[in-house]
Amino acid sequence: MSEMNEAISKLITYAVRTGLIEPCETTWATNAVLEVLKLDSYTDPGQEWGDIDLAAVLDELLDDAYARGVLTENSVVYRDLFDTAIMGALTPRPSQVRAKFQALYNEDPEKATDWYYTFSQDTNYIRRDRIAKDVRWKADTEYGEMDITINLSKPEKDPKAIAAARNLPASNYPRCQLCAENEGYAGRVNHPARQNHRIVPITINNSPWFLQYSPYVYYNEHCICFNQEHTPMKIDRACFGKLLDFVRQYPHYFVGSNADLPIVGGSILAHDHFQGGRYTFAMATAPVETPVTFAGYEDVTAGIVKWPMSVIRISSENPERLVDLADKILLSWRGYTDEDAFIYAETDGEPHNTITPIARMRDGKYELDLVLRNNITTEEYPLGVYHPHQELHHIKKENIGLIEVMGLAVLPARLKEELAQVADCLANGGDLRAQETTAKHADWAEGFKTKYESITKDNAWDIVQYETGLVFAKVLEHAGVYKRTAEGKEQFLKFIAQV
Numbered sequence: 001m002s003e004m005n006e007a008i009s010k011l012i013t014y015a016v017r018t019g020l021i022e023p024c025e026t027t028w029a030t031n032a033v034l035e036v037l038k039l040d041s042y043t044d045p046g047q048e049w050g051d052i053d054l055a056a057v058l059d060e061l062l063d064d065a066y067a068r069g070v071l072t073e074n075s076v077v078y079r080d081l082f083d084t085a086i087m088g089a090l091t092p093r094p095s096q097v098r099a100k101f102q103a104l105y106n107e108d109p110e111k112a113t114d115w116y117y118t119f120s121q122d123t124n125y126i127r128r129d130r131i132a133k134d135v136r137w138k139a140d141t142e143y144g145e146m147d148i149t150i151n152l153s154k155p156e157k158d159p160k161a162i163a164a165a166r167n168l169p170a171s172n173y174p175r176c177q178l179c180a181e182n183e184g185y186a187g188r189v190n191h192p193a194r195q196n197h198r199i200v201p202i203t204i205n206n207s208p209w210f211l212q213y214s215p216y217v218y219y220n221e222h223c224i225c226f227n228q229e230h231t232p233m234k235i236d237r238a239c240f241g242k243l244l245d246f247v248r249q250y251p252h253y254f255v256g257s258n259a260d261l262p263i264v265g266g267s268i269l270a271h272d273h274f275q276g277g278r279y280t281f282a283m284a285t286a287p288v289e290t291p292v293t294f295a296g297y298e299d300v301t302a303g304i305v306k307w308p309m310s311v312i313r314i315s316s317e318n319p320e321r322l323v324d325l326a327d328k329i330l331l332s333w334r335g336y337t338d339e340d341a342f343i344y345a346e347t348d349g350e351p352h353n354t355i356t357p358i359a360r361m362r363d364g365k366y367e368l369d370l371v372l373r374n375n376i377t378t379e380e381y382p383l384g385v386y387h388p389h390q391e392l393h394h395i396k397k398e399n400i401g402l403i404e405v406m407g408l409a410v411l412p413a414r415l416k417e418e419l420a421q422v423a424d425c426l427a428n429g430g431d432l433r434a435q436e437t438t439a440k441h442a443d444w445a446e447g448f449k450t451k452y453e454s455i456t457k458d459n460a461w462d463i464v465q466y467e468t469g470l471v472f473a474k475v476l477e478h479a480g481v482y483k484r485t486a487e488g489k490e491q492f493l494k495f496i497a498q499v
Contacts, residue, residue: 005045007060008033014052015090018122032089036082037061038070055129058083077161081193085186087124088195094183097198109250113278116200117221120213123196127153131217135416139469143308143476144282146469147408150416153216161189175230178271180210201228202249205242218403218410219279223253226273233260233272235355237327243274243359244319244366253278256358256369258402263375263384264354264479267401275402282407283369284360288313290489292496297325305369308476308484309405310492315367322368329370330355332499341491342385343481344376352376356405371405372495374481388475394440395471400479409472419464427460444471 012030015021021029034042062079065071071082097119105112120126130153138145168190174181177192180199187193192215199210208228213221225246239257246255255276259265288303292312300321305311312329316322333353337345345353356371374386381389388396396411403410418437422445425432432442448467449455455463477484482492 002043002045003060004037004039004064005043006047007057007064008037008042009045009047010049010052010057011054011061011086011090013049014054014057017052019119020090020092020122029090033086036085036089037065038068054124055127058086058124061086073160075160077189081187081189083124084193084195088184088193091123091196091198094198098200101200110252113221113223113250113253116211117213119198123198125194125196125198126213126215126217137465137469139466139472141282141469141473143306143473144285144407146282146472147219148411148465148469148472149218149408150411150413150419151216151218152413152416154413164189176268176271178224178226178268178273179230180228202246204245204249205238207242209242214275219277219281219408221253221278223276224273225255225276226271229272230270231272233258233265233269235260235330235357237323237330240323240326240330240357240359240368241319243357244322244368246274246276247359247361247366248319250276251361254281254284254358254360256402256406257356259354259356259373261351261354261373261375263377263387263399264356264373265399265401267399283307283311283358283405286311290493292493294325294328294496294499297321300325301365304489304492304496307480308473309480310372310482312370312372312496313367314370315362315365317365319366322366326357326368326370329499333372333495336495336498338491338494341482341488342376343374347376356402358402358406372481373479386479386481388478391443392471392475392478394444395468396475400475404472404476405479407476409469409475411468415468419468420461423460423464426455426464427457 008030011033012026015029016023016026030042034040062071062083065082066074071078101112101116104115121128133152135150135152137148139148168188174185174191182194183197183199185194197212199212202209202211202225204225209225210228211223211225213223235257243255243257247253253276255274257274260269262269286305286307289306290304292302292304294300294302300314300316302312302314305313314322314325333355334351335345336353337343343353345351352374354373356373358369360367376385377383378385381387387400395415396409418441421438422432422441424430425438426445426449432438432445452463482488
């Protein structure tokens, strides 16, 4: 029991140090933790602690709970449910969090988000230890430095949890993982626990929304703002107004929306939401390579961006002018067909054209990037014509959403081991086709290895990372509705001219 006393003492000390609880609340907090652990006694070890590793302390508490039969299954899903309950006992009430955020916002929006982002990590809602395991690198391409990440922070479900989930009765509470009802929810095997989750109310474009951070933070201060109502995503005039109103209030953040159609849209189309954060993607630094003018909007700066996808950038000091022009471009694109460019507004009544919009402040002006999207499929490309084609699926098969559009590849966890094996084979002259994990990459690797005089154990991984970045640039080119050729540019300008 002495080891458990020490672990509990460390946890309470951690909570005081991070400001989750006040020093006068230690007895109450200790009892709350004992209740979750189903322990009825505690002796304070009376020790001073140095640096405290939260993940290690929680692991110790979970191991003990499993040994005592309190934690019924010792797998990641059940452990996550249990340690979130522990942290929930130490997380301030929503009213306290909201009051703190608002007080800081009144001083400076950056102070508010700085505090809230740190708080979301201190509660273990964002698991620092898992995020640290993600593999990240930058790859230089003709479009700038792309960000590549192999995401390892999102836990994979274990077989027992999958089996248990099948036996659960159907539930529509919370309606989805974005809904406000997640705040404080205990979770279940098919829905994450959120006792340590706090959301902040915001008003954008005179409508009630909430702000939170993504628990998987693909980039710095990766935030999500979501509609108070569980209502489907829709790209429309109001959407542009909301995006620009958000960056007015949080000028140090960008914000964007996934498109609102399957294939080119986000993973949660049923709940209206945006993603933003404090990060500069390659797309934001990409220059305008072809300035254009829209009739009637000569006061709005506009142009085609040097980017693998088809991007129109518009900027103005007047957000209303941007909303007007963005809406006009959207409505024109929704109904636009150009058979020569293989762009169809609809087939058999199914709409295909939409936009992925991204908003930011730049040099005191409002800026919107409008990425033209089309989700048409064919027999040759059943997953989408403007989607990574089959020859790239060994690296990226999933939909190209907002984050990828801006230049950050979110690659599946399997690639950590697979790409390491490819690098090893290249360095040691191994047979790439000898095992399934490398055979799928063999055509690609054999295609690029002749570019290098020698591939050694010292440079193999760097080469594989660089070449993966080039594949991602090609992925985005496939997703671009207008190709980066003379003909493609002419077709792009033809659309712009008729808006």
